[in-house]
Amino acid sequence: MTNLVIHHHLSDRASLDSALVAAWDDAAGVSVADVHLLGGGPRHQDAALVLVDHVASDDEAELVAAAVLDLAQRVPTLVLGAALTMLPAVAEASGVDHGEWTPRHEVRVRPEPGVDPRRLGDLLLAERLLIAEKIADDVVTLATANVAYVEHPAVTWRQSSGLAALLVDGAPDTWQDRELLRFVGHVLGVVGGRRDAGDVRVGMIGYGAIGHEHALAVRAVPGLALAAVSDLSPARVDVARSVSTDVRGYTDSDDLLADAEVDLVVVSTPPNTHGYWAKRALDAGKHVVLEKPMALSTLECDEVIEQAARADRLVVVYQNRRFDPDYLAMRRLVRAGAVGQLFHVESFVGGFGHPCNYWHSDAAVSGGAIFDWGSHYIDQLLDLMPGEIAHVVAANHKRVWHDVTNADHSRVTIQFADGRQADFIHSDLAAAPKPKWWALGTAGAIRGDWRQEKVVARSAIGTLDEDLLALADSPACMTLHSADGSVTELAAPPAPAHTFHRELADYLHRGLPMSVTAGQSRRVVAVMEAAERSAATGSMPTELA
Numbered sequence: 192m193t194n195l196v197i198h199h200h201l202s203d204r205a206s207l208d209s210a211l212v213a214a215w216d217d218a219a220g221v222s223v224a225d226v227h228l229l230g231g232g233p234r235h236q237d238a239a240l241v242l243v244d245h246v247a248s249d250d251e252a253e254l255v256a257a258a259v260l261d262l263a264q265r266v267p268t269l270v271l272g273a274a275l276t277m278l279p280a281v282a283e284a285s286g287v288d289h290g291e292w293t294p295r296h297e298v299r300v301r302p303e304p305g306v307d308p309r310r311l312g313d314l315l316l317a318e319r320l321l322i323a324e325k326i327a328d329d330v331v332t333l334a335t336a337n338v339a340y341v342e343h344p345a346v347t348w349r350q351s352s353g354l355a356a357l358l359v360d361g362a363p364d365t366w367q368d369r370e371l372l373r374f375v376g377h378v379l380g381v382v383g384g385r386r387d388a389g390d391v392r393v394g395m396i397g398y399g400a401i402g403h404e405h406a407l408a409v410r411a412v413p414g415l416a417l418a419a420v421s422d423l424s425p426a427r428v429d430v431a432r433s434v435s436t437d438v439r440g441y442t443d444s445d446d447l448l449a450d451a452e453v454d455l456v457v458v459s460t461p462p463n464t465h466g467y468w469a470k471r472a473l474d475a476g477k478h479v480v481l482e483k484p485m486a487l488s489t490l491e492c493d494e495v496i497e498q499a500a501r502a503d504r505l506v507v508v509y510q511n512r513r514f515d516p517d518y519l520a521m522r523r524l525v526r527a528g529a530v531g532q533l534f535h536v537e538s539f540v541g542g543f544g545h546p547c548n549y550w551h552s553d554a555a556v557s558g559g560a561i562f563d564w565g566s567h568y569i570d571q572l573l574d575l576m577p578g579e580i581a582h583v584v585a586a587n588h589k590r591v592w593h594d595v596t597n598a599d600h601s602r603v604t605i606q607f608a609d610g611r612q613a614d615f616i617h618s619d620l621a622a623a624p625k626p627k628w629w630a631l632g633t634a635g636a637i638r639g640d641w642r643q644e645k646v647v648a649r650s651a652i653g654t655l656d657e658d659l660l661a662l663a664d665s666p667a668c669m670t671l672h673s674a675d676g677s678v679t680e681l682a683a684p685p686a687p688a689h690t691f692h693r694e695l696a697d698y699l700h701r702g703l704p705m706s707v708t709a710g711q712s713r714r715v716v717a718v719m720e721a722a723e724r725s726a727a728t729g730s731m732p733t734e735l736a
Contacts, residue, residue, distance in 0.1 A: 289322065289323055300314040463558070507705060530671075533632045543620055554598075585604070626641065644664070
């Protein structure tokens with residue numbers, strides 16, 4: 192039986208369902224194995240990506256080809272190279288007369304000059320390339336790949352048939368890779384004849400250190416533009432203008448929300464106001480990016496999510512630690528099965544020292560120590576260990592730092608329904624810090640040890656000036672421990688710059704999925720909320736709201 196995987200890029204799920212019914216009704220014996228929604232962004236182009244796993248017979252090939260060609264008449268459709276080798280009718284309709292596959296090797300796919308380059312860079316794959324011996328006169332080459340110093344078509348488009356072809360190999364599961372989905376989404380937008388709408392104009396409420404990080408990312412990512420900033424401090428508005436000289440500045444956030452030239456609002460205010468400003472921005476018709484945590488209660492998270500759904504607007508939380516290089520290195524190994532089944536993970540952050548004196552240490556504003564650091568680390572834990580949560584157990588200690596209201600030491604244990612556990616500890620009383628990560632699997636373990644780094648400079652009078660960085664400001668040293676006792680030091684290459692903001696632009700312009708969702712951030716709040724309830728009741732097991 193043929194196994195088909197169809198990634199669709201349709202703005203209306205019902206449109207896909209009706210298209211599938213029409214396209215596959217007569218294809219007896221053809222199984223639609225999986226259907227993945229590539230997006231739902233307000234600006235994306237309708238299109239479909241079809242992957243054919245195998246075809247059992249010539250008769251079945253004819254049926255599958257007819258269905259693919261029918262779909263291509265409805266929406267621009269991109270087929271994987273293997274479909275051309277298995278479906279002669281599709282190959283003929285694509286206008287590509289192909290030869291043999293190259294050996295599997297590193298293939299760098301480059302967009303052709305003239306193809307809309309917005310956020311579309313080279314695509315690097317370890318796959319085979321299907322050599323196109325000849326293409327029809329009306330076939331347009333959208334991207335090429337170099338083999339032995341010769342440029343070969345890698346992506347083609349034929350408007351008369353509605354077919355694009357990506358002439359590389361690959362099993363369906365490899366096509367979940369986000370960079371490839373980004374590339375395909377852009378190609379499908381190109382073949383559909385639509386270019387990106389104008390830049391998404393970004394307004395910012397609050398402009399502290401994290402606000403400046405957002406502003407620099409917005410400036411660096413094509414498709415986003417910094418339009419306006421609101422902060423109670425005129426001096427901070429002036430700092431924003433150093434990033435973009437024509438940014439409009441406000442000291443009253445109501446004025447920014449009334450600005451019709453703002454499409455999206457980044458909320459960088461203290462946590463106890465996140466829900467309030469999110470709802471105000473949604474009322475004003477804006478998309479919303481929230482700093483973490485999403486809110487201080489699941490009730491407020493639900494109100495924001497429901498309001499965004501009613502308004503057909505995006506709401507998402509800037510979970511920036513999801514893209515830390517040491518975490519990404521660990522997650523890649525876990526998902527590749529390097530440690531077998533992951534069943535226990537511990538994460539730690541802290542040291543022995545006075546908490547900061549800003550609102551981060553004011554529990555009424557930050558939500559408390561569990562919310563302040565847990566917004567980062569519990570998000571990582573839940574991303575690393577998805578699954579149903581049975582209950583949460585937590586404890587808070589107040590023993591030394593009585594001039595602030597956050598706990599001095601907190602521990603959260605997440606008990607999953609299948610027996611796995613995840614622990615998070617934050618401490619300002621840890622004279623001997625634990626490793627940042629200790630992850631145990633059935634076939635090995637991963638350890639992440641904090642490293643103490645110094646910034647060395649020269650003082651104003653020429654003497655040595657050393658600044659000792661906090662542990663949390665440096666990536667951990669990661670090691671893989673195998674069951675045979677061998678230990679391998681892991682490389683943690685820097686994460687691609689501005690990953691979250693690139694995904695944000697891709698969602699709004701092309702409808703490509705973001706790796707962070709509001710539902711995930713709501714779940715983090717639910718765990719932290721349950722943890723605070725557990726700590727307040729003598730560490731009783733507490734279910735999520």
